[in-house]
Amino acid sequence: MRTIVLAAAVWACGVGVARAQGDISCPEVARALQDVVRQDARLRDWPQLGRYRAANLELSQAGTPVQSVFLGDSITDAWDDPAYGGFFPGKAYANRGIGGQTTPQMLIRMKPDVLAFKPRVLVLLAGTNDIAGNTGPATNEAIQDNIAAMAELAAAHGVRVVLASILPVSTYHYQPDRGGPPQTVRRPPERIRAMNAWLQQYAAANGHVYLDYFSAMADADGMLKAEFSEDDLHPNAKAYAVMAPLAEAAIAHALK
Numbered sequence: 176m177r178t179i180v181l182a183a184a185v186w187a188c189g190v191g192v193a194r195a196q197g198d199i200s201c202p203e204v205a206r207a208l209q210d211v212v213r214q215d216a217r218l219r220d221w222p223q224l225g226r227y228r229a230a231n232l233e234l235s236q237a238g239t240p241v242q243s244v245f246l247g248d249s250i251t252d253a254w255d256d257p258a259y260g261g262f263f264p265g266k267a268y269a270n271r272g273i274g275g276q277t278t279p280q281m282l283i284r285m286k287p288d289v290l291a292f293k294p295r296v297l298v299l300l301a302g303t304n305d306i307a308g309n310t311g312p313a314t315n316e317a318i319q320d321n322i323a324a325m326a327e328l329a330a331a332h333g334v335r336v337v338l339a340s341i342l343p344v345s346t347y348h349y350q351p352d353r354g355g356p357p358q359t360v361r362r363p364p365e366r367i368r369a370m371n372a373w374l375q376q377y378a379a380a381n382g383h384v385y386l387d388y389f390s391a392m393a394d395a396d397g398m399l400k401a402e403f404s405e406d407d408l409h410p411n412a413k414a415y416a417v418m419a420p421l422a423e424a425a426i427a428h429a430l431k
Contacts, residue, residue, distance in 0.1 A: 222283035223273050231287060241292040242267040243426050246281055247300035249274035250410060259415045277305045278321035285328050296429045297329045298422060300339040302370050307361045319373055335429040338378045339386040340371040345398035345407045358407040364397055386425040391417050
């Protein structure tokens with residue numbers, strides 16, 4: 176399949192070059208090749224179990240205690256960046272975020288990336304990429320089923336659960352000339368609000384802790400505050416500085 180796609184891309188470039196009468200640039204092929212590489216890697220390890228395999232083994236062999244595991248997508252993944260203040264320096268926390276991931280991928284990662292450490296707390300931040308359709312269309316009910324499955328797995332292993340709200344998005348930095356729809360189209364605010372209402376209700380009904388990032392991150396219009404992001408989706412250093420104490424308080428609450 177990969178060979179067929181590559182051949183098609185090269186053929187398309189050849190046709191385009193001929194029609195352009197000597198113009199040998201072909202950005203379509205570059206994009207096609209990038210897409211093939213990404214999709215090939217995804218198909219070989221769809222849940223990306225290999226991302227943390229070596230780190231998990233190192234922690235296990237060292238006998239390093241892990242009190243809390245943060246499972247999530249790019250918003251969790253990027254928290255390791257020193258530019259954002261680093262990931263809770265000095266704390267026995269493990270960051271197991273992977274950019275772009277959705278809840279079905281995280282569900283598969285629960286055993287090797289969370290339960291294997293026998294942590295006391297799981298902090299789960301998930302759902303925004305499901306809404307965006309990163310791994311295909313997903314209804315709110317399907318997202319909820321996956322989150323509930325992860326919470327049930329954690330609880331069955333004696334792990335206390337913190338369910339984080341999905342962060343708001345905005346259009347304050349949207350640039351149409353860069354292509355792609357604004358974040359409020361990919362991630363409709365009404366779906367984010369509906370998911371957060373469910374997360375809060377589910378947490379209360381099942382003895383979990385609801386971590387409300389949304390209220391602290393949203394402006395009066397319910398959008399991600401302009402000063403908290405450069406792309407209307409991902410938090411910046413100012414945003415992580417607000418999120419960190421909220422997460423710490425939620426973990427402390429879960430441990431009571």
